[in-house]
Amino acid sequence: MVNWLAEMVEEVQERFPRSTAARRAVIEAVLGKEGHFSAEEMCQEMRGVGRATVYRTLAALQEQGLVCRVLLEDGELRYRRSPESHHHHVVCVVCGQVQDITGCGVDDFVQAIAARFGYSVAGHRLEIYGRCGRCKSL
Ligand SMILES: [Zn+2]
Ligand SMILES: [Zn+2]
Numbered sequence: 001m002v003n004w005l006a007e008m009v010e011e012v013q014e015r016f017p018r019s020t021a022a023r024r025a026v027i028e029a030v031l032g033k034e035g036h037f038s039a040e041e042m043c044q045e046m047r048g049v050g051r052a053t054v055y056r057t058l059a060a061l062q063e064q065g066l067v068c069r070v071l072l073e074d075g076e077l078r079y080r081r082s083p084e085s086h087h088h089h090v091v092c093v094v095c096g097q098v099q100d101i102t103g104c105g106v107d108d109f110v111q112a113i114a115a116r117f118g119y120s121v122a123g124h125r126l127e128i129y130g131r132c133g134r135c136k137s138l
């Protein structure tokens with residue numbers, strides 16, 4: 001395992017006291033992933049680890065802001081290592097590449113819409129779909 005990953009797994013592990021070896025294995029696999037993946041794919045990769053453990057660990061990592069979810073154009077929800085707490089994504093509809101967009105930029109808009117309908121905001125999601133630089137010219 002590369003160093004930064006080992007250190008990160010160690011650090012993350014400390015946030016989950018009484019962590020089992022199975023959970024540790026899931027944390028390691030998730031944080032080591034470059035691209036996005038579905039919970040189902042992670043279950044298949046983690047042979048010998050119960051599905052409930054995989055799902056619970058993903059949920060816990062998401063709660064900690066270490067993993068985010070990307071909504072693909074076809075409605076599929078994928079998981080991904082998260083660089084920071086609140087952010088948005090640009091998704092290429094051809095090759096599936098995902099880019100994180102740091103900073104929000106739509107907060108005022110969201111607040112205004114919520115106020116208009118008498119809502120208090122619990123959260124929002126914004127994904128931008130398009131063709132990436134490489135796929136644009138195909
Ligand atoms: Zn993200
Ligand atoms: Zn692309």
Ligand SMILES: [Zn+2]
Nearest residue numbers: 087104105106
């Ligand atoms: Zn936002």
